[in-house]
Amino acid sequence: MxxxxxxxxxxxxxxxxxxxxxxxxxxxxxxxxxxxxxxxxxxxxxxxxxxxxxxxTEPPMKTIKVGAGDAEMTLGGETVLFRHEKTFVSKTRYASAVCDCMDAAAVDARLADIAKVDYERIGERMFVEMIYVNHSSEAVSDYVEIVKKAAATGRVLVLGCTDVELAKAALAVCKDSKPILNGADASNYEAMNAVATEAGVVLGVSGANLSEIHDTVEKLEGLGNKNLVIDVTGENVKDTFANAVQVRKAALKDGDRTFGYPSIVNTAKIAMGDSHKQAALLSLFTMKYGSIVIAENISYAEALPLYGLRQNLFTDPQKPMKVEPGIYPLNGADENSICLTTVDFALTYFLVSGELERSGVPVNLIISDAGGLSVLTSWAAGKFSAGTIAKFFEEAKIEEKVKSRKLVIPGKVAVLKGEIEAKLPNWEVIIAPNEAVQLVKFMKDFA
Ligand code: SF4
The missing domain is CATH 1.10.15.40 (Electron transport complex subunit B, putative Fe-S cluster)
Structure with missing residues (x-):
């Protein structure tokens, strides 16, 4: 308590x-x-x-580290059920699946697909951070060879393998990258615990129902292993959803520390090959409450809304998303290049800078402190005005750093032109279009 x-x-x-x-x-x-x-x-x-x-004051849910070096990441550590209560701590991580039921060409194609999702949004790298390597009873390929190939991508591996000897062989080729061995259940937990402990990796626990999982986790804790994650995937969507919510609620609201571990949800298992259903499930279990959500595959088109949703959920609602005020030279801009100013709201910055970069025109993007608000909100709040811009120009010594005296301002605050020219008499103020997407043509025409 x-x-x-x-x-x-x-x-x-x-x-x-x-x-x-x-x-x-x-x-x-x-x-x-x-x-x-x-x-x-x-x-x-x-x-x-x-x-x-x-x-x-120990958090009701443990923080578990997986991966090594640059790929290391934390799971769990959550303290609230809803983002508006405080903030979520460790974002959901996504895994695409490969399986020894696939032939070598299919495995290679899937691994190549994983590399296609890799882009930046509001300063955050969006990519498939994990690979789930499933061992099937209908194996046609060598499991350990697939593990080797998957490990070579640098992604964190989740080994879906309940065969103790095979798990040992797989860990022999990848344990240094600190994967998760998702293979313990009521029938094999002692042997799997020995394998995971020996390799120094996190052990995933699954079971036929929550009661069985609870018993197995208790037994593993009794053996001294608290480096665990819980696979809450059930037979269907309904069971999986109920498991995910009950485990999180039991840990955070009822103080049941046996369930206080990060969770794995395998949507590949319950979407039954339906890619539309899988896309919906990926979003659902990002919200409720997958620490790791496994998909059969995540295409670029599926990633865009999914990663946007994750970014919105796992940012601190009490902290505005903002970038540092300053001069950002783009496209090789120098002191003679034209200047453009906008607010420090991260989404505005990344949208505007992205469009400016697409224009290819050298430009000094000048960001002043507007409280992390959008253009119109900060203008209405008095945080982005002729006075604040002029004050920032003085404090940041812009006129000493830049020789150009042309300043482009956002079209939505065109009303500021006269006031800015009055406060910064050496500057010619130019009105940009209303929308960032129009900046490419505007800058090219201007150049
Ligand atoms: Fe008290 Fe703060 Fe001083 Fe600690 S540092 S003794 S809490 S006043």
């Missing part, structure tokens, strides 16, 4: 020295209880008090 402010205060040093930035130990304790400050901000907590606090 989470500790209340008064409980934390009882453990605090009560020096009221203000070193933590709070006026009193009581104020500090209240902030720790709200999650607004970390207890480590006070250097005077006794070690016993810290141990007591860290056990009590």
């Amino acid at each position: 989470a500790l209340k402010g008064l409980d934390i205060f009882k453990l605090s040093p009560k020096k009221n020295c203000k070193e933590c930035g709070c006026p009193t130990c009581m104020a500090f304790s209240m902030k720790v209880a709200q999650g607004a400050i970390d207890v480590s901000a006070c250097p005077y907590f006794a070690p016993e008090a810290l141990a007591k606090l860290s056990a009590a």
Whole structure:
């Protein structure tokens, strides 16, 4: 159970020295209880008090690390069921599937498809981060060879394999990349635990129903393994959805730490080859509550809305998405290149900079601090006005850094032209079109 402010205060040093930035130990304790400050901000907590606090404030869901080097990523660590309550912590990771029931050409084609989804949106790389390597009872290819090929892509692997000896052989060729061995169930958990522990990898647990999964997780914890993920995939969509929600709810609301692990949902298994159904399931289990969601394949067209949805869900609603104010030279712009200004809202920045780059015209994109709001919102809030632009030009010493005196402003705030020219008398202000997509033609015509 989470500790209340008064409980934390009882453990605090009560020096009221203000070193933590709070006026009193009581104020500090209240902030720790709200999650607004970390207890480590006070250097005077006794070690016993810290141990007591860290056990009590431990998140209800464990944070599990998978992958190695640049591919390392975290799963889980969630504290809320709904994004509007606070924020989600670890974004859903997507996996495309290969299987030893596929022949070598089909495996190669699938791995080539995985590489086709790789682009950037609002500063975030969007790509298929994981590959699920399934072992089938109708295998036609060598499982270990497929694991080798998949590992060579640099993606994090999820080994879907309940055969203990085969899992051992597969891990022998990929354990250094820290894959997940998704292979433990009620019948083999002891042997699989030994294999996963020996290789130092995360173990995935599945079962016929939630009760069986709960028992198996408890037994694995009893063996000392808490490096687990739970595969909640059921026989059909209804069971899988119920499992995913119940596991997350039990962990976060009922304090059931046995279910406090990240989850795997295998939509390839329940979509039954229906790509439209799979696209819907990928979105559904991004929202409820797949830490890893496995697809048969994710095409570029499917990725665009899916990754957009994920990005919207897994950003902190309390923090505006913004870029750093400053001068961004594009297309090899120098001090003589024309300038264009807009706001620091990340979506605006990436849309505008993308279109400017497409134009090929050298331009200095000048971003001022507009509170992370869009053009019209920041203008209406007084955060993007002639005054704020002129102030930013002065503070950032724009006139010392750029010789051009031509400044393009967004068409939606054309009304600012006169005021900006009054405040920046050396500058010729030019009105851009209303929409970013029109910038390519505008810039080319201008050049
Ligand atoms: Fe109290 Fe520690 Fe903050 Fe000092 S630094 S006021 S002892 S909580």
